[in-house]
Amino acid sequence: MLQITLGIVTSVGGFLEIGSVTTAAQAGARFGYQLLWAIALGTICLIFLVEMSGRLAAVSKHTVVDAMRERFGFPFFFIVCVGIVVVAFMVLVAELGGIGFGLQILTGIGFPWWAVPISFVVWLLMWKGTFGLIENGASLLGLVTLSFLFAAFRLHPSWSSAGAALIPSMPQSGKAQYGFIAVSIIGASISPYLMYFYSSGAIEDKWDRTYIPINRFIAGFGMTFGGVLSIAVLIASALALQPNGILVDTFPQAALLMTTALPKWGFYLFAVSMIFACFGAALEISLAIAYFFAQGFGWNWSEDLEPSKNARYAFVYTIIIMLAAIPLVLGVDPIKVTVISMALTSATLPLAIVPFLFLMNDPIYLGKYRNGWISNTVVAIIILMSFVLAVISIPLQIIGG
């Protein structure tokens, strides 16, 4: 059962962080249930990608980054590295800002003041903690986000309307905004760093071929867990914020999400959920970036090793976390960073997914555990979609963002 925590913590980074909560809340507030299909689509894509990255690690004992560098060479890895790390860094800034925002609405002290203490706590946990502690701790804390699901149920949604919204449809007005939010939801869901984190986690947890069925379950359960909670945020927003005409442009507006469904505790549950979820996501992204560098450059890496035994790996997350605090101290709005980073995630998707398809069909790495036709069809669709997203995300950000 404890292995499920890897799925939940990966899911927290993918769905229950500032980006997904903000976009789901914006989607519900502006378009009601109409964008539920985008979350469902993102969840299905992520289940497949995460399952594949876990399978690759369990069979080949390679992480995705490790295998990518070995298979395609260092120059190719370096190009991917630049794209992915820039976007992941922006997401880290947004997550640290999300924790700061949560503390701001609870205490009234502005988020820039929280940037340094928060970054220090994240760094300290990385420095002192083990992978198991981070994995289990973030998963347990992330469970508070179940309050979103409870809130959605308390608002008595129309399940038939929600079901109908799983089929994409166009709104009568605000088409550019609708497209932008749809792209952002998918971009926030299929974040490449999740695959890198999950495959590294599988190596940290010493998975082998016997874990293949468990991996399938963890990927399915974990990502569905996140997807369902993201859907709950959208539904709660559609039923609580849309009737008041609130469009969720800022974090204090999002904080009102659960005050209708849970009048007594809704506000505090939202703040605590955001703090814990963004904290889990910040740890996950910091780990993913450090793993990415260490595996790509062939350094020692493991969260379970003393920092002195993998000094360059520890140096990367130390620097990255320090740098991520700077924009927040300067008062850069994390919501704006989130919006830009999600569109950029969509734009960089082909860089991550195309080489992944080759790896997942390589008999040297996977032998008889290579992708079957179902997985290959899904990845091909994701690649096609990622190219479309890459082309339209920036123009949509300009028109609809």
Add this chain to the structure above:
Amino acid sequence: MDAALSWVGTAGMAGDAWLRHTTPDKYTRQTLDLSGQTLLQIGRDLRKSPRPAIDNAMIDTALARSRSHIARMSRLVVEKNAPDFRTQLDSLRQDQKLVKQLADSIEASSK
């Protein structure tokens, strides 16, 4: 006008939550102040943009009245004066209806 409606709605919802004693005073005040400032900016932006078939003075009045109620509500949070706060909130709700009507008229005229 959608943005104006959004911020009037935000102030109203934050006000409701404060009356139920379910949000901290600081959050309520900050949110009300932010709503007021944003409405001021929205009003300025709306004056610059063409608004066919809609009475500009009506929009300005509705937004100014909303801002005034919100500013008073913010002060009443400091004084912890719930009865007067409720009166201001009721007036803001009336203004919210007017802003909604204006927003609907603008949307209808732009189609």
